[in-house]
Amino acid sequence: MAHAVSRKLSNSFEGALAGGGDPATSPLYVFGPFLKLIVVAGVAQVTFGASIWLVILTVAVVSAMYRLVMRWVTDGSGGSGLTEEEFGGWAVKINAGITFIEYTLTFLVSVAALVTFIADRFPVLNQPLLLGLTGRAIVAIGLSVLTGWLVNLGPKVAARVFGPATLAVLLLLWAMNVATIWKLGLHLPPLHLRAFVPPYLTYTLGGYARILALMTGIEVFANLVAAYEGEPDERARKAFGSLLIIMGSTGATMLITGPAIFRVADPLNEHVSVFTQTMDYLLPDPLPYLGTLIGVVVLLSASAASAQGIQNLALGLKDRHYIPPTLGKRNKYDVADKPVWLEVAIVSVAFLLFGTSEETYLALYAAGVFILLSMTAWAASKRLVRELRAAYSLGHLLTLLGTVVAAILTTVATAIIFAERLQEGAWMYFVFIPALYAAFTYFRNRLGAPSPIKERLGELEEAMWGVGMPFGGLKPATAIGNPSGTAEWATIPAPGEGWRGRVIRPTHVLVPLDGSPYAERVLPLASFVARRFHAALTLLSVLPRSALSRWIVGSPQPDRMAREARAAYLADVAKRIYGNSIKVDTVVAVGSVPQTIDDIAHERGADLLVISTHGRSGVRRWLMGSTASAILHITTVPTLLVPPGAENRAQSPRFMKVLVPLDGSEYAERVLPYLRGLAGVFDLDVILLHVPVVPEAELYGPMADVVAQLRQQALEHGKAYLENVAAVLREDGLRVRTLITGYDPADTILQVAEQEDVDVIMTTTHGRGAGLERILIGSVAERLAHHTHSLLFLLPIHERRRRSQNGGEQP
8 A cells, every 4th residue: 555645756666665565564474374374283394485485476477467457557547447447337346345345454454463563572562451451452442543543634644644664664674685694594485396285285275375465555556557757658667667676575575584584483472473583583683673663663654554545445436426425525634534433443343352463364354455356367368358359469368378377376366265264254255245335336326327527536536545645647538438539528518408498486385383483483584485476375383193103003193182282373473473464374284294294285285395404414313303304305395494504594584695506417407497486586696606526636646737637627617517507597687607616515515605695505405315324325405404504495306206296106
């Protein structure tokens, strides 16, 4: 994994330092579980070298395969981009699910390994210290929380704190290699053919499975291609050079220092790790202690990089509508903090339940990596077959054969890991991957497909944010969409025909009241609207059934006295508030409050609801309920909402300045006939707002110039679209101003409404599911309802549930 890169990478060494932290740290912790297996079994003299050489072979063929990936995919999407291109949409969800698990396991392994390094020097941490928890567990959880907090302060803060630790660990590895040769001589691992026949084969493959974690993070270099300077071929060459630097260093350590670790360390020593034992033997004081410090820092850096990966995987999946928007929402430091706290919570629970030994998580860690590697290898093979059919050559054939070998090796390695560790935790992939796949599918279907440019942004965010960079690369706008050189979204849409010439004004206003002063605060606004539009006005009060009474036949309903009391209350309100100035009807009903309000609205022909909301959000709304939110979930009746911050506007209503956000869709434009109806009665200043989907370029480090170009095109596209809509409205005599700014719709709308002192925000809203689903998916309208100081006109859009004229529902 890599930390934030704020500029273009100029050479392979810079790329190695930016992206090599994860694979470079692997020799620090892979030897312990490996040696413990073969030493306890008494087969170490035969199988040690065979397992090492198998891993070196795997590194070589996979590296060669990634050279192809780097040459083919230069936009930063790497192996995941190739697998999606070759295998389709299902590969996106599989990749994302495994990547989420891998980032969590990276965090677990890195923190567990660094705690082992600390405990090597402070053995007291192995003892119970507080509430039965060992010092290792306390330190692991504390460092996890600290790392999450720092990462959520943004990539620049994390980079300053953790620093370029990869250089330090490379120096440590080569210091160990040189010290080994100086003190013990050069002795490569012996290769015994007996290791590949029973009874040794099982232990050879078992050791192989345990040290395959050496290859974790190798895929990062394919994602780094877009971060280098130069033309695509030059960038691919530099990225491969970075891979060779890191994997060459780790491979050399396995071959040179590995035999020294086997010779001098005791894997059965529970108090000091084998790597620390070897450092103490090979290096003069105080270098072993400096080595421990380097190990701690670089492993802490790796855990931070995994947290950044989780952050930014969430950004990409959010933009592609595979996860709820709330999980990918940026905090004030422009990073997605919720996934990091989720990761910290998961690893903390794991440390409490399963301990802090890296051996517990290492094979699981390698399993996910090799699933991804094998998918990439088979995708590369598939592409080579296609190229070979198009133009046969011996070179193509040999390349294909080598890539197929890589695919077979990674697939066999994956099978070995699962066979070895199925009952020790590898089974979780068979549970969590289908579960995550189903979740991604559900949210994608529920939220709908994003625009082409947002889809593309998400693809690259998944790949490049996933390696901890602020952004790795985007295809130029001319490459997004179609081969003709124009983007799919570059065509400026004409305003929809559905609203042209339509004017909709309210004719019947319905005001739900529950007897509270809070609900009554909408009455001056309702009266104002009814008078200005000469609309009928009805006050409605619903007596709720208890939850029990819905299920028990003959259960008590609100009695006649309760009904009469509520009717008297409505009559008193009508007289007290309106006197004889306006005719008011009153209705008392019994039932589920939201559903009954919607039913009465349709029965009475009401075409505007005027309601207030307490502004509850998130879990608080889920637990305590929100009538306004529930109504918006089910109703198709336009609603004028009074948020908590807009009470003064409800008491002294005015409709002078209106903000209308438009995203270019036909759905958003459905509010425009209501705007025209409002303009026919009030002297309005109208602001049409468009929020482009491309964030500010400075968030994207080395690719800021590309993103700036994309954002400029998005701005031009949005401006042209708004001017097309404004021109139609101006023909009707409306005063219209257009504005395009921001990148987060809800935040931008709130800021503009505040700055412009807007009286009313007019927008559409999609009905979301009930309960937890509504919390997760949310909507821009709900965020506006919680935070705006303007009145909020909402037009509910329910494409899947249309009411027929007789009050029924049609799909």
